[in-house]
Amino acid sequence: MNKEKNILILGIESSCDDTSASVIKNGFLLSNIIAGQKVHESYGGVVPELASRAHQQNIIPVVDQAIKQAGVTTADITAIAFTRGPGLLGSLLVGTSFAKGFSLAMGIPMIEINHLQAHVLAHFIQEYDQPYDPPTFPFLCLLVSGGNSQIIKVNDYLDMEVIGQTIDDAAGEAFDKCAKVMGLPYPGGPFVDKLAKEGNPDAFQFAKPRVANFDYSFSGLKTSFLYFLRDRLKENENFIEERKADLCASLQKTIIDILLDKLIKAAKETGIREITVAGGVSANSGLRNALMEMAVKYRWKMHIPKFAFTTDNAAMIAMTGHFKYLKGEFIGMDAVPFARMDIRV
Numbered sequence: 231m232n233k234e235k236n237i238l239i240l241g242i243e244s245s246c247d248d249t250s251a252s253v254i255k256n257g258f259l260l261s262n263i264i265a266g267q268k269v270h271e272s273y274g275g276v277v278p279e280l281a282s283r284a285h286q287q288n289i290i291p292v293v294d295q296a297i298k299q300a301g302v303t304t305a306d307i308t309a310i311a312f313t314r315g316p317g318l319l320g321s322l323l324v325g326t327s328f329a330k331g332f333s334l335a336m337g338i339p340m341i342e343i344n345h346l347q348a349h350v351l352a353h354f355i356q357e358y359d360q361p362y363d364p365p366t367f368p369f370l371c372l373l374v375s376g377g378n379s380q381i382i383k384v385n386d387y388l389d390m391e392v393i394g395q396t397i398d399d400a401a402g403e404a405f406d407k408c409a410k411v412m413g414l415p416y417p418g419g420p421f422v423d424k425l426a427k428e429g430n431p432d433a434f435q436f437a438k439p440r441v442a443n444f445d446y447s448f449s450g451l452k453t454s455f456l457y458f459l460r461d462r463l464k465e466n467e468n469f470i471e472e473r474k475a476d477l478c479a480s481l482q483k484t485i486i487d488i489l490l491d492k493l494i495k496a497a498k499e500t501g502i503r504e505i506t507v508a509g510g511v512s513a514n515s516g517l518r519n520a521l522m523e524m525a526v527k528y529r530w531k532m533h534i535p536k537f538a539f540t541t542d543n544a545a546m547i548a549m550t551g552h553f554k555y556l557k558g559e560f561i562g563m564d565a566v567p568f569a570r571m572d573i574r575v
């Protein structure tokens with residue numbers, strides 16, 4: 231293979247509880263392998279210590295599989311891109327150390343990636359034999375995951391500004407924490423989504439926050455949901471079981487309303503109608519439907535990524551690595567991961 235002509239980026243993602251590796255060739259996806267970690271399920275949340283150990287176990291087999299599935303060899307890789315942050319420090323250290331070892335062994339450059347920036351750039355992953363209709367700049371991205379709820383103004387591939395964000399919990403946390411109160415497994419978001427399909431979204435009303443500008447708040451909703459259940463359970467101990475679908479549908483509707491209120495405001499005030507969504511919560515079917523409705527109502531051009539690219543994955547890391555490679559943005563061997571990291575980095 232001719233290294234002069236082809237840019238092959240190996241992407242490594244290990245920020246939370248998914249170990250993932252991907253190969254992208256000239257912007258086209260060749261492989262995207264993701265190993266989840268079941269070990270956290272019985273704890274009702276990610277246990278950082280266990281996550282880093284599982285990454286340590288998974289990283290070599292996952293990279294090996296990604297390279298094999300891509301039909302290339304390690305010698306073909308042009309550069310290695312890794313998630314530097316934000317995330318769990320112990321988890322990030324595994325990916326960072328692997329990237330350093332690989333970079334040294336192969337004599338190729340290393341590219342640091344901001345995980346949040348990568349979520350936004352997941353929209354630019356190209357797949358062979360698949361339609362490609364990426365957003366045009368500037369666009370707004372509603373980034374909603376287990377750790378973030380932000381509205382990002384994207385001026386260019388590597389030029390982004392956060393114009394609104396949560397002041398407390400993330401939308402994914404609201405799903406997961408309320409799901410836990412109802413006795414649903416972790417992470418609860420997908421279970422709420424599934425049950426909500428059989429429930430009445432107007433059955434119950436929960437408190438919506440009053441927050442300035444384009445910012446979000448979800449901790450009040452969690453408390454309101456908890457007190458509501460506590461009161462109802464005093465009257466009927468089977469309340470949750472009997473009304474689970476209605477509870478899920480009403481909770482989901484409230485979260486979606488909160489997210490969309492600010493997104494609509496941001497679109498109006500910036501005059502931007504090119505809208506995208508990213509992060510784990512963007513897998514929510516109710517949110518996807520509501521966004522499509524808003525797109526018709528407000529004449530937005532809406533971009534919703536494939537499920538595989540919404541949750542944590544290394545394809546988005548490799549894709550962002552591709553753009554940084556084109557700009558010659560490399561990092562040295564003294565790179566350390568960051569638990570917190572601004573999207574501009």
Ligand code: KG4
Pocket residue numbers: 246374375376377378401402403405406417418419420423509510511512513514515540541542
């Ligand atoms: O981006 P992501 O994979 O990773 C982290 O933020 O770490 O997002 C995970 C979050 C979890 O809170 C999960 O409950 C939520 O995304 N999630 C969903 C759905 N699928 C995943 N929330 C609502 N509906 C879904 N279908």
